[in-house]
Amino acid sequence: MVTRIDVYPTHRFAGYPLRMGQAFPFGATFVPGGINFSIFSKAANYCVLVLYERGSQTPLVEIPFRGLFQKAESEELVWGEFRIGNVFCMTVFDLPYEEIEYGFRMDGNYPRVNRGQPGIHRFNPDQVLLDPYAKGIGGRDRWGMTPNWENPFPHRGRIVRDDFDWEGDRPLEIPLEDLVIYEMHVRSFTQHPSSGCKFPGTFAGIREKIPYLKDLGINCIELMPIYEFDEFENSRYHPDTGELLMNYWGYSTVGFFAPKAGFAFTGQFCDGTQVADEFKNLIKDLHSHGIEVILDVVFNHTAEGNEYGPTISYRGIDNQTYYMLTPEGYYFNFSGCGNTLNCNNPVVRSMVLDCLRYWAAEYHVDGFRFDLAAILSRDPWGHPLPNPPLLESLAFDPILGKCKLIAEAWDAGGLYQVGRFAAYGRWAEWNGKYRDTMRKFLKGEQGILGEVSQRLQGSPDLYYGRGTGASINFITCHDGFTLMDLVSYNSKHNEANGEDNRDGGDDNHSWNCGWEGETTDPEILALRRRQIKNALAMLLVSQGVPMLLMGDEMGRTQQGNNNAYCHDTPLNWLDWALLDRYPDIYRFARSCIAFRHAHPVLRMPYHPGSELSWHGTQAWNADWHGRVIAFMLNGRQGHADDFIYVSLNMYWQTLPFELPRLPPDQQWRVFANTGAPLGEEIWDPGQEPILEDQLTFLMQGRSVAILVGR
């Protein structure tokens, strides 16, 4: 056993015993006898550690990193400078870590920059700054509680214990192509009173719903941002309705290392460790039920906005390092959110890497989805890089070695990299082309069957050589219409967002089935249900990785709002009563997921070759010009699986499909037929009834059938 010989203070300040700290790791870290504080700034020449009692607006003490101190054991004065290179580091002993919140003041030799003015650096020693590496952040401890706007230190660093009783848990490492991802918002999932949860809207609430997720059959949840964000950032009241509009989705990071306290039931206790424990406990429990956790991470910008935004942390520490700036000191805005994090600066790159390593190692997170990831391939002046060092570092990182890395391969500055994202054999992409093509096909667009066929087989036109796992297939996601709205609205209805319906995309490729929005017309309602099932069926038989949007399995609507980022209302909350209203949709989704899990030939890691054949209304003879296509997968070829035949009739009339012949001892059975009457449109995998007519299958207009041959 090694006993350290340096566990004693050398200096004292205002009664606080301390010594030169350790430069690594950055942040506040437990060391024997005390807490080590370490923070980078290249431009600052003055740094002070500010300690508060929890919740207090008046500091307990402000300890400089350079100046005159007392010797630890006497009143004698002694000079001290606790800095190595560009890192200020100090160990403070005997701190009651649960009771403490901390921040920093910094200054440098730069002119003071006022709000709204450009500036290379924006030092203001009057301001207390959040540690970019804070592992717990207080100040928004209860979701939606109106903050004290006068608080001079609104986002407060907390010290978090990283010992947790994992009881042997490890990340699951499920092969990417075997995942069925369920994208959800922590609060939206259980906040609605109909959830029946004891801890609604929280990590603990998700844990209560694990039996539901198991029943549905998904094996991965993708959480919309859970890094600490400020739901009150740019909050405002709707000019007509008076509704409080918030930063509800949370795509605007305050701190990259801290889980959002307001998403934890334990947030109210103002203890960073309990918040971390609650989230870790959710992950541990999900893992024990075979469900992975992917975090949606936002590294393209921060909550500090542009020249007019608040100084929270980064811009007051080292503006030029953390942000992409014009030569005058304006913020580049490739994110559409005011600023752009300078991700390919080596220091920021290290921070991103440290951050992801932390979540992978300390939280056992299984993967990450990178919001507007194309930005991560831009150099500090905004130019796209051919070999972006950050993406390369992430792809080759030892700790992230088994993590899923998923890029949203575009940004708000016009860089669109779907199919061309620097992958290094590791990166997968949100396949935006899958979404667009399948939506067009679903509403009956003609002449796109060539592209449809690519999407169904894992988009080899985009990802050849990268495998099917490179393609995250989705028809809906948090951005845009829900599946119910995709078949109920021709255009967006975003009036509730208070921007005169100007926000949100117009390229929805949606079709309302004959009436815009709510209707009682039974034919329209029936067609919408069928279209929803058509979409679910297509998604779950496509090669690649299917991703479902929370609630699409039960017909969730946002009343035609395709950009519901600002509503903490039932518009975003999942109404669990929909399960009673649309039991058939739930059953259909659940069975399609089970079918996918049961058939490895639907989850090939590589793009299909001779296993796959294309058909039309005539077997072995596809007509590539219409709205009708069918394909067959030969599961006998190397997979110990069945034959699977999928016919997609997006034409509006009934058509007979000639079925390919099976080997003599086998018969076609029908697993799904969205054109069949309710109750007969889907069967449990393994229980599929044999088709009476083995030669021809009659397909209703706008329907999908899945047959299994064995």
Added chain:
Amino acid sequence: MAFSATLSTEEDTAKITLSGELDAASAPAFRSEIEKAAQSQPKRLVLFLQDLEFMASAGLRVLIFAKQKMGADVELYAVAPQEGIRETLVKTGFDKSLIIVDNYAE
């Protein structure tokens, strides 16, 4: 209220009565009672929690320490925890490894 932890041992059962606030400052006192209790190798550890007003993450960790120290076979009882503490036990998942009861009769 100040924290206190009182240990009594009867045959196979160790009993600790807790009161006050169990946080990082008071956790070491609780921990040393657990260590004392472990010396008699009890089959059952009963924690009387009705007067415990608050338990921070450091307190939870002593419970985990107790489980590790005593061994998996030892039954761990939490008697009459107040609502806040009961919820803390539930959402941290500790309710699975400990038996929460409203009252304890020998």
